Amino acid sequence: MKNWLPIEWTIGLRFLTEGIMQTVFILTGIAMGVGVIVFMSAMLAGLQANFIKRVLTSQAHIQIIPPDEVARPLRRAAGVVEGAIVQRPSQRILSIDQWQTVRTAMKARPDVVTVSPTASGSALAIRGDAARSITLTGMEPDLYFQIVRIPDYIVAGTSKLESDDILVGTELAKDLGATVGDKLNLSTASGATRVLTIRGIFDLGNKGANSRNTFVALRTAQSLLRLIGGVTTLDVTVTDIYAAETIAQDISATLPVQADSWIKTNAQFFTAVRAQQSSNTLIRSFVGLSVAFGIAAVLIVSVIQRSKDIGILRAMGTRRAQVLGVFLIQGGVLGFIGSLIGSSLGAGALVLWHSAARQADGTELFPLLLEPSLFIAAAAVATVTGVAAGMAPALRAARLDPVEAIRG
Template identity: 75%
Template sequence: MKRWLTFAWIAALRFLAEGRMQTGFILSGIAIGVGVIVFMSAMLSGLQANFTNRVLTSQPQIQIVPPKEVARPLRWDLGVAEAAVVQQPTQRVLSVDQWQTILASMRARPDVVTAAPTVSGSALAVRGDASRSIGIFGMEPEDYFRIVRIPDYIVAGVSDIGSDDILVGLDLANDLGATIGDKLNVIPAAGASRTLTIRGIFDLGNKGANERNTYVALRTAQSLLGLIGGATTIDITVTDVYAAETIAQDIQSSLPVEADSWIKTNAQFFTAINAQNLSSTLIRVFVALSVAFGIAAVLVVSVLQRSKDIGILRAMGSSRGQILRLFLIQGGILGFLGSLAGSVLGAAALVVWHAYARQANGTELFPLTIDPSLFVSSAALATLTGVVAGLVPALRAARLDPVEAIRG
């Protein structure tokens, strides 16, 4: 066995060395193919991580809300409904029933990282002659900012707020002509109006959110919306973000509340991610096929050019299995060496592209994360592709009749 390994490897390396030009071309082709796979995989992974991080840092992963109010038809004692049509009631701003107990139970769960009560509702922000409809989010900063990282998006002022302070979006501030230290008269649909001071201005990167979202202290929102001691939602982050929907369903089945996960509320985001993954997979498949055909073409030409050499080897006692393995080894060597060069090429292209690709605000387009497992998997895939691509020409070489090969 050892003797066969020595012969096969020596013969394979000699064949590759003698056909330097062919070997160089196919190695270049494999390197480009593997480089494309490494570059695309790393860049798409970085983009997905960046998008996911933006989604997760601007909203809770799970949100607990009160059950929706439903109309119950009046019935006779015999069980017949009085009215054929039941009108859907309007949804009022309600507090989660016994939210303190639910909050404590959420914080005790091992799969929950952070849980924070919030109060949200609609109001009108007035400054001089300008007015805008806004959404008020009352929260406790020390807990809520671990879920929605508003301090990371502050572009003016600070995120520390007191009972008479408010944080507003960049577009809302521009619409109202307001800046840090200005006063806003906040008028809710129900409850007492209040004058608040702009303490900070944030930019969430979403015009709709920047125009509507405002953040105040929890007690301030409770007073504005007439929910003293109440909480309209409980926002949660979990240990495994991709298990959020499963955790939400478990919470909903065990408590008299509704629980919405970020996976459910961002269905379009996941549709885009799945489409991106499918496109990436198709690119890898077609690149791998092109690499395989390139290796197979070179090895077929090598079999044709070296038919006499193969015939001599067969006449000297080499078995069909040895000839078969010789060409399989060539395919594996081409795939492995090409993958090494391609990994370096792909990583270099990734570093260069990361240095120049920027978003509109000047921040990086995607985080530069180079996973060593990507190079290992690319090398394994290219080597396996080389071996598989060498199978057909190897079978052709092994079937050559030594007498006909020497004559031909």
């Protein structure tokens, strides 16, 4: 052993190398525990990132819409109510009041990234004898495509839109027997009609969305929906996706609009993500406890086996703090080396699983996310756990009476 090492390190490392079988067994246990933690953490992070990507590349983080229309009782005279029963009115397609002012206020917020105006409503798409009810969305492509990545989902044609163009889903195109370049006759409840050319066909990965959603230029939708100069929705993206609900509530409280976040509109999905995070944390905690108890058990056995050696060291003048340090160092070294081996095993297993687990179309099931911070955290936590696990046996060793230890 190197002479320049402190005595605590010299003795601690010698104890580890002399009890090589115990050291190998505990390192195997630590490596397996850390490997499980790294594998699960990286895999769940990849799955969650994939889920979030699928949800948030097909919708805005926050949608700003006009407030609901509310019926008010008629009054013939002061204090006299004309109708005793007030029913909720049907909700018409309305433009956001002074939407340009609202958009300016949104763009001024530091937590907002993109604001895209859209005009949406129902329409009927007709081609020959086939007719389908659709959701017509008019937007400004340069802004809207920063929120909903329609160009990434185009399977035929192009996403470029002119005033007489339309983008349709794969299911709608199949139902209407249409392809790129064909004409569709659109009509709305307001009585407006227009013939549009299919410029592109997209696949959002959802059959319902592919059979219902269509996209046109903003001015085209405004004309069909009789919303000249108006918009029904402001789609917003924010810097922190998990703060979307808080931001939406603040917008609703400060402006005369209604703001719905993706967290609210996808409540079940968001609950599933939170449950996944909680279960991952719980599993990692139990694995960490198992590793800690394993280290503690091995070091306690080491204290019992080396009682005479500890007694001799104490009789030779070794301080209690130095004896304490011997076993704390052993715990830390075991945790650190075990974390390095375990991180390599976990990363290797994840790479193999990522290459083997594929979706039906052959694409990856989840993105491979192996961030350096994960390995740094694993090494730090394992080292701290090892030191903490060595505390009890270290205190026991430090309290040994030299005379009784030598006699025993």
